[in-house]
Amino acid sequence: MHSRRVFPDSEICMRIDTSLVNKTVVVFQNTLPPQDLHLQQLYQMVEISKSRGAAYIICVVPYLAYSRQDRRSNEGEPESGLVVLRTLAMLGANDRGTRHDCWTGQCEAARTRASARRR
Numbered sequence: 207m208h209s210r211r212v213f214p215d216s217e218i219c220m221r222i223d224t225s226l227v228n229k230t231v232v233v234f235q236n237t238l239p240p241q242d243l244h245l246q247q248l249y250q251m252v253e254i255s256k257s258r259g260a261a262y263i264i265c266v267v268p269y270l271a272y273s274r275q276d277r278r279s280n281e282g283e284p285e286s287g288l289v290v291l292r293t294l295a296m297l298g299a300n301d302r303g304t305r306h307d308c309w310t311g312q313c314e315a316a317r318t319r320a321s322a323r324r325r
Contacts, residue, residue: 207223207224208220208222208251209221209223218246218247219250220250220251220254222251224258225259226258227259227260228259228260228261229259229260229261229262230262230263230264231255231262231263232264232265233251233252233255233299234267235247235248235267236267236268237267237269237270237271241271241272242271245271248265249293249294249297252294252298253297253298255298260298262300263298263299263300264299264300265294265299270287270290271290272286272287272289273290274287275287276288
């Protein structure tokens with residue numbers, strides 16, 4: 207069971223009440239608009255799952271926000287799609303769950319780069 211609190215300043219706090227020790231957890235979260243809110247929910251659910259002892263965390267994200275920004279178009283710009291994937295990996299999401307159907311087809315390559323840089 208999970209729940210979400212919204213604070214007066216619009217910040218959110220997700221909560222998972224179930225024991226996840228040695229479990230495989232599937233986090234299903236769309237990141238359609240408002241993208242940043244939905245990404246924050248995804249990040250929090252992955253972090254909570256890891257801290258509650260999940261053995262494996264798979265993210266199912268039908269639409270991955272920032273996936274169109276899979277490369278630097280201009281000097282000084284971030285690879286925002288890669289930032290999202292790196293953040294998920296850093297929080298404990300397993301590589302297998304971070305594959306997404308991206309607009310440009312480059313997100314899989316970005317996932318591979320994110321995984322390689324983590325090692």
